[in-house]
Amino acid sequence: MCVQAGKATLAGMKWIMCGALGLAFSAGALAADAYPSKPITLVVPFSAGGPTDVVSRALGQAMSKDLGQSVVVENKLGAGGTVAAAFVARAQPDGYTILIHHNGMATAPALYKKLSYSPMKDFEYIGQVADVPMTLLGRKDLPPANAAELIKYVSQNKEKVSLANAGLGAVSQLCGLLFEEAVKVKMTSIPYQGTGPALTALLGGQVDLLCDQTTSTLPHINANRVKLYGVTTPSRIKALPNAPTLQEGGLKGFSMKVWHGIYAPKGTPPEVTARLTRALQQALKDPAVAKRLDDLGAEVVPVDKQTPEGLRTWLKAESDKWQPLLKTMKVEAD
Template sequence: MVRKHAVLMASCVRLAVGALGVALGSAAAASDAFPSKPIVLVVPFAAGGPTDVVARALGQAMSKDLGQSVVVENRLGAGGTVAAAFVARAQPDGYTILIHHNGMATAPALYKKLSYDPLKDFDYIGQVADVPMTMLGKKDLPPNNAAELVKYVKDNKDKVTLANAGLGAVSQLCGLLFEEAVGVKMTAIPYQGTGPAMTALLGGQVDLLCDQTTSTLPQIAAHRVKMYGVTTPARIKALPNSPTLDEQGVKGFSMKVWHGVYAPKGTPPAVTARLTKALQQGLKDPVVAKRLDELGAEIVPVEKQTPAGLQTWLKAESGKWQPLLKTMKVEAP
């Protein structure tokens, strides 16, 4: 009886090991075959917007390395959370991925009922590029430099209007950071996207807008706005003669837009590794480098173009922004 039981147990073990081997073999085969069809790169913002422009340049370059099309799909709504939630629920096979900016770090503080956890519900592929921001004023705003702007804002306080592209937009975050730096609360005017906010500034309906160089460089070059400073600690290649806010007296002011690429949690490691390789190869593409350079964007160092690089950065940014937003009581209605 004992012998029969032992034989039965041994048979069960062999079957289990065999089944596991088949499963692992199938998973390995699937990973080896990846990708066998087009990949969807989900963008949380409108076509033609700053993140969309970066996504399309990157997707085209990644497709060359992957041997499959990378199709950009725009899913708008709720400061990027609609797109992030969609990807978090997607099949974890590498065929649906997300590109997102600082909003991945700020969403938990802005939305009480967030349906996903940015730190737990995604696998990481890597960072892409950093985009500096610029503080702009309407053409006839009296101040001529950042020092004069700070004085003007303090003298006029809530009479000064500050446009942004909506809740959670980087333009809103930059405005909040500027308010904290100068110690004055201005009147925020939210718009449905970067385009309408810029149109309002150009039309003189609002006084100020802080936004990405991907959107602001053409207006600066055409002298349609007043340029008060770059938001990064050092001057940028795209605007070498434009001083930073920090060097003009707004000490410690530092704000940039960063982009990362994510996959749903549970994506096979071999698949995420393949996507990371395609990301890194794509960022070496001279066409991509030239396009991002034209937009004032700066490709991140290769050590950040990795899952570990993105994960470390997201944790750090979450720790920076979430306490600030909660202190300032900024959240969705």
């Protein structure tokens, strides 16, 4: 509130200052109302056609309907998603450059000694998107017929068994580490430059095992090109109703899913992040998005997770879960 000063000259200055402040607040409100006035770039840390990219494109298209501007997907690869995350952390905090990322936001601090950003401090949170189950696959001619037989097989063959992944920090690597921890066996880890090459190696019989998202593996499972040993969720999934869980196969307590969240650079105005959250929530109500995710075996998260606080809380919980485990297992970049 503006209060008139006792002296005329001071009073005049006060009224001028108050008027200027009022104009500034009005300009800020108008800027927020005008957002977005140009296309928004959604940065994806992984390659085009990969699991996160597929989810991102479906989501971006639906968000653009609510925002009234295009949401353009930009794939920025490198270092397990840290190149993309660092890029967005340094971007102008105006809501026109945002990030979608998966579990890697929680694991990066343990995997990379010289991380140039803090997942918990250098971003504003928009909300969670979807959860994606994972599947443990074997090459078509791998001898074990089910998870119980596989556990026995890897225990007998140990490092002779090759376990592919999509590179350091990829969810396929994390799932493989959990599997090794669960069976108490160290296998031969073979990293590839992405999910596509890892799957190609499995399909070609060049590696024995791969654990990856249903968004990538479902077509090969349904075409009977690989051997499915189980899903990584506690319960069976709608996309593969006849597939047992790894817990059913004898790995009690084994549970892992891929989760996705959307982030903006630190300092992005609250009005802008709120607008993005609203667009995210509207997109996740879109029947076309729901069907696309359902076809991929993914599940839209509950509404209370489609919020800044929902994502913040989940990221903290996942960081507390994974970082000690990775440090104990001494898994990190060279």
